[in-house]
Amino acid sequence: MRRLLPSLVCLVLAVAACGGSPGGSGGEGPIKVGLIVSLTGNYTPLGSEDKKAVELAVEQVNAQGGLLGRKVELVTRDDKTAPDQGIVAYNQIKGEIDALIGPVFSNSALAVEPLAQRDKMPYLSLAPAQEQVEPIKSYIFVTPALSSMYAERYLQYIQAQGIKTVAVAWDSKSAYSVSGHKSMVALAPKYNVQIAVDEPYETTNSDFSAMFQHVRDSAAEALVFWGSGAPGVTAAKQYVASGLKTPLFLTASQASKLWLEPMGRDAEGMTVQSAIGVVGDHLPAGKQKQIIDQMAKPYQQKHGYLPPQFAQDGYSASLLLFEAIRKANSTDKTKIQQALETMDLITPNGRFRYSPTDHSGLSPEFISVNTVQNGQFVPTDWAKEQLTKTVNAAG
Secondary structure (H helix, E strand, O other), rough: OOOOOOOOOHHHHHHHOOOOOOOOOOHHHHHHEEEEEOOOOOOHHHEEEEEEHHHHHHHHHHHHEOOOEEEEEEEEEEEEOOHHHHHHHHHHHOOOOOEEOOOOHHHHHHHHHHHHHHHHEEEEEEEOHHHHOOOOOOOEEEEEHHHHHHHHHHHHHHHHHHOOOEEEEEOOOOOOHHHHHHHHHHHHHHHHHEEEEEEEEOOOOOOOHHHHHHHHHOOOOOOEEEEOOOOHHHHHHHHHOOOOOOOOEEOOOHHHHHHHHHHHHHHHHEEEEEEEEHHHOOOOOOOOHHHHHHHHHHHHHHHHHOHHHHHHHHHHHHHHHHHHHHOOOOOHHHHHHHHOOEEEEEEOOEEEOEEEOOOOOOOHHHHHEEEEEOOOOEEEEHHHHHHHHHHHHHO
């Protein structure tokens, strides 16, 4: 039976009993994990949450004795929310690390990806852009649900609500947004949904009034907004001010206090997607809830708030990497890559089932569609029903 739940205590006891073997950072020294995230620039709020989550996972595993009888050590660099700086960061650390986590900015992730593949570096990306794993690159794996999965989950929800026509807005300069838009356009006919308004914008856009007027003049019954960082707040605030009655649907990039806090009361009633871990308090008991709590409770104690969407990604990536090292019983990069390709593991992001032909590992069933209630993300009735089925299936 394949392993599903990463109990850190059991994980450490198992690997300690097996002993260590030489790896990229040396068999006697620490296991070194590279972490490249945005600590400055536009994606600082995202990258900083990923960093906190990865640090928590490392603290937890080290408190139990480490991996392969060795401590885990992070080697962290800032990509400054810029693809060229992601490349600089990778080149600085590639010679001393055993595996890599990050970046969160899709454009940076896509810049680093070919270098990691060339160097045969096991790489768990924190960005959801589709192009990272289509086509498959043997050493590249993705931790967040792909943009196409978020698109499909929304279309499932839209169909269930009886909505036939939507407007779609997307950031033409963001790989995540471009990928999500492309997937939504491709998948819409499958769910008998028509796109009445297809509206690109740029990350630097500060006025969305024309977009809202186009939606108002159309037959759209909902507006799906694809965007990360500042545009998600700017557009949502201007949506409220515009008086547009067409419901606004936001993607998981807004599933954190980084969006909720600047929105304040204006966020109430809006629809926002998230990873399953963001709504862990609303799940029935079981393995999925157990692993979410393993992260959420100490994270909240440490930082004073529940882990947002981006933190879920960082912690999930850490668990996947730790389990791969355990399964490989080595820090040999090829053995870690092979272990990842046979992974079956429950994380806060859901159950990952990587394979040689699937390096995203997740499915849309682990995505929640929520409304904002009293400043919190609460699954819709439809999402509660769907997530209950998903959690119960895992045991």
